[in-house]
Amino acid sequence: MSSQAVASNNSSRFWTWALIITSAVVLFIVAIELINIAFYDPYEDEYFLFRTAGMLAETDIATLTWVMFGTLLVFLMLGLPLAFVTGGLGVVFIYLIGDQTMLNIIPSRIFPMMTNSDLAAIPLFIFMASMLERAGLIEEMFDVVYKWMGGLHGGLAAATILASTILAAMVGVIGAAVVTMGIIALPAMLKRHYNHEIALGSIMAGGTLGILIPPSILAILYAVVAQQSVGELYLGAILPGLLLSAMYMGYVLIRARLNPQLGPAMPTEEHISMAAKIRLLGNLAAPLILVFLVLGLLFGGIATPVEAAGIGSFGAIIVAIMHKRFNIESLREASVTTVKASAMVLWIIFGASIFVGFYILQGGQAFITETLLGTGLSPYGILILMMLLLVILGMFLDWVGILLLAVPIFVPIIKSLTFDGLFGLPGVDADHVALWFGVLYLVNMQMSFISPPFGYALFYIRGVCPPEISMATIFRSSLVFLGLQTVGLVMVLLFPALATWLPDLAYGR
Numbered sequence: 001m002s003s004q005a006v007a008s009n010n011s012s013r014f015w016t017w018a019l020i021i022t023s024a025v026v027l028f029i030v031a032i033e034l035i036n037i038a039f040y041d042p043y044e045d046e047y048f049l050f051r052t053a054g055m056l057a058e059t060d061i062a063t064l065t066w067v068m069f070g071t072l073l074v075f076l077m078l079g080l081p082l083a084f085v086t087g088g089l090g091v092v093f094i095y096l097i098g099d100q101t102m103l104n105i106i107p108s109r110i111f112p113m114m115t116n117s118d119l120a121a122i123p124l125f126i127f128m129a130s131m132l133e134r135a136g137l138i139e140e141m142f143d144v145v146y147k148w149m150g151g152l153h154g155g156l157a158a159a160t161i162l163a164s165t166i167l168a169a170m171v172g173v174i175g176a177a178v179v180t181m182g183i184i185a186l187p188a189m190l191k192r193h194y195n196h197e198i199a200l201g202s203i204m205a206g207g208t209l210g211i212l213i214p215p216s217i218l219a220i221l222y223a224v225v226a227q228q229s230v231g232e233l234y235l236g237a238i239l240p241g242l243l244l245s246a247m248y249m250g251y252v253l254i255r256a257r258l259n260p261q262l263g264p265a266m267p268t269e270e271h272i273s274m275a276a277k278i279r280l281l282g283n284l285a286a287p288l289i290l291v292f293l294v295l296g297l298l299f300g301g302i303a304t305p306v307e308a309a310g311i312g313s314f315g316a317i318i319v320a321i322m323h324k325r326f327n328i329e330s331l332r333e334a335s336v337t338t339v340k341a342s343a344m345v346l347w348i349i350f351g352a353s354i355f356v357g358f359y360i361l362q363g364g365q366a367f368i369t370e371t372l373l374g375t376g377l378s379p380y381g382i383l384i385l386m387m388l389l390l391v392i393l394g395m396f397l398d399w400v401g402i403l404l405l406a407v408p409i410f411v412p413i414i415k416s417l418t419f420d421g422l423f424g425l426p427g428v429d430a431d432h433v434a435l436w437f438g439v440l441y442l443v444n445m446q447m448s449f450i451s452p453p454f455g456y457a458l459f460y461i462r463g464v465c466p467p468e469i470s471m472a473t474i475f476r477s478s479l480v481f482l483g484l485q486t487v488g489l490v491m492v493l494l495f496p497a498l499a500t501w502l503p504d505l506a507y508g509r
Contacts, residue, residue, distance in 0.1 A: 022078065056096045061367045068093055068359060082401045083344070087351030094358050109357040110350050117306055118224050119349075123342040124309030125215045128294075130334035131316035132170050133180065135325040137287050141166055142184050144280045147272055154256025154263030156192060157202040158249040160185040164206030165245040166284075168213040169291045178207030178457050182464035195262040196469060197477035198252055204457045205248050205481035208449045211399070212241035212442050214295055215312070217345070220305065221403050222438050226411045230305045231298055235502040236439045243498065244446070244488045251484060286322050290315040299506055345400055352404030360408065369413050379417035380493075383437075386410050387444050387489070394448020394455065402445070411437065419496075428496045439499035440492055447485045450478040 056064070068089070075085045091106065113119065132138075145163045149155040164181055181203050189199040211218050214234035223230040256263030272280075294312040297303035303311065320326035356364075372382050386406075393402045414437045421427035428436050449457040452475040462474055492498050 056093070059097070061363045064097075064362060065359075065364060065367060068355075072355070076397070082397065083347035083351040085351070086348070086355040086401070086405075090351065090354035090358055094354075097362065105358065105361070106354055109353045113224075113349055113353055116224055117304070118220060118230055119346070121215075121220055121230070121305040121309040122217055122345060123338050124306065124313045125217060125220075126341050127334055127338040128215075128309065128312040128316040129170060130337045131313070131320050131330070132287060134330040134334055135287075135316070135320035135323045137170070137284075137319070137323065138163075138167060138180055139184060141284055141287075142181075144284055146188070146266075147280055148277055152253060152256075153260045153265050154198070154252045155265060156185070156189050157194060157198050157252040157256070157263055160189070160202045161206040161245060161248045161252070164203075165209055165213065165242070166288075168210040168241070169215070169295070170287060178204060178460040179464060181207050182461050186461075186464060190466070192264050192266075193261075194264070196473050197480075198255065198262055200461055200465070200469070200474055200477035201481045202248065202252055204450050204461055204478055205484070206245070207460075208446045208457055209241055209245055211446050211449070212237045212244070212439075214238065214298075215309070216442065218399055218403065218445060219438070219442060221345070221349075221400065222407060222441060225403060225407050226434050226438060228434050228438055231301070232435055232503040232507065233438050234295070235299060235506055236435050236499040237442055238502060239498050240439055240443055240488060240492050243491070244443070244485065247484045247488065248481065251480065286319045290319055348400045349404060352401060356405055356408050365409060365412060368409050369416070372413060379419055380422060382417065383414065383419075383440075383493070386414075387440065390441065390444045391448050391451055394445060394451060399445050399448075402448070403441075407441065422494055425494055426496065428500070432496065432500045435503060436492075436496045436499045440489065443485065443489045443492060447482060447489065450482055450485070452478060 056067075059067070072085060072089055075089070076082065094105065142159070142163045145159040145166075146156060149159040149162065152158065160181060163185070167181070185203055186199060190196075210216060214237065216234070216237065219233050219237060220230055222228065223233050252263065290312065293315065294308045297311065298305060298308040317326060317331075320330065372385070375382070375385070377385065390402060390406060393406060397405070411434060415430075415433055417433075418430075419428040419433065419436075449455050452458065455478065458471075458474050458478060462471060465474070
């Protein structure tokens with residue numbers, strides 16, 4: 001066994017034992033408390049070995065910030081699930097700072113989330129994506145796009161990005177897009193001797209477009225947390241999403257044109273006629289009509305997000321039937337996938353809302369605001385600092401956790417600032433600030449997914465790579481596309497109309 005493997009194994013064993021010891025200590029404390037409650041008068045302090053209620057009541061907010069978020073970081077490093085860590089720590093700190101009565105704020109934090117109708121769109125869109133995936137449409141879509149673009153140098157990588165863009169409008173879930181395109185497109189590119197960095201980078205960058213392009217699950221959650229219209233945010237994200245897709249394709253086509261060995265064209269014998277290409281488009285007619293129908297109903301104000309998602313779910317079953325891929329087993333698998341993904345998202349929502357909600361009630365919002373404003377930075381400087389913090393968080397937390405931990409704190413601060421524009425360019429109206437920041441946030445989350453060393457997409461693609469491709473190669477392949485995402489983020493920051501023009505046009509502001 002190599003020294004690196006031994007070190008990794010020792011590190012894993014250390015964290016495992018740390019988790020076991022921590023759990024044992026907690027269980028011991030709980031056991032002592034239960035014995036005291038059962039056999040002694042719980043209202044007499046001298047009988048309690050661990051009388052901790054209100055122990056941190058006098059703690060100032062600065063110290064409390066370090067204690068709460070430092071403890072959260074430690075438990076996450078121990079490998080505990082985010083949903084239960086945030087919810088559990090939230091309950092613990094409510095008890096340590098207040099008392100048993102203060103625990104009553106927990107249902108008041110959770111209930112508004114449970115009754116928010118927009119959240120019902122999440123399981124419906126996930127089910128729609130699962131059914132379309134099981135209908136074999138992704139393979140057909142990639143085949144069609146490849147036949148259209150394969151004759152170009154770098155055409156297979158560009159086809160992967162274009163297929164990922166279309167897939168983003170069908171799926172809206174990041175991990176599934178990266179893994180699926182990695183399974184389908186990566187072997188095809190490696191077989192044709194594509195440069196590894198271009199092949200891997202195009203899959204990761206294209207696969208993360210689902211964060212931006214509707215029906216993005218993350219956009220729905222942001223809209224709920226920031227009290228923003230889902231339809232407006234979807235419209236605001238379209239142009240930046242298409243812009244990034246075009247930048248990715250432009251990069252790979254230009255690189256391959258300058259150096260054809262990086263992306264060889266399709267062999268002449270595999271070329272097909274224009275008539276055959278047009279006939280191939282018929283394979284994508286049904287799913288594309290479904291996507292345009294769902295988004296059209298949503299953008300046109302004819303249907304709410306939940307109604308549009310319901311129509312999409314039913315339409316996905318019809319599409320699967322049309323492609324002769326529908327059966328009870330596929331329906332069961334799609335339903336199980338939906339339940340698992342939805343449960344994960346909802347538990348994180350409940351847990352994080354308790355943790356962050358209590359922190360805000362203790363004055364955390366005012367503390368963070370005063371700290372940021374006290375730096376002396378301009379509004380744009382504060383915004384850039386937030387973007388950097390989000391990228392760092394994205395290296396360690398999943399996208400739902402970042403949203404629910406950071407956005408409730410950041411959005412009120414952003415709304416209180418004035419953005420008059422940089423370098424003489426137009427600024428952002430106060431009514432548009434939350435929408436504009438939402439699009440910036442979505443682009444930022446794209447960056448966090450492919451940011452070394454812990455970006456999620458890096459490990460998604462590693463799971464489907466052949467053994468000869470090292471992690472260092474995957475890291476290098478992400479850097480150029482990370483740079484393109486940074487350019488896209490800067491463009492949305494400098495030209496807010498990229499995020500606000502379509503919503504203004506659609507809703508007549």
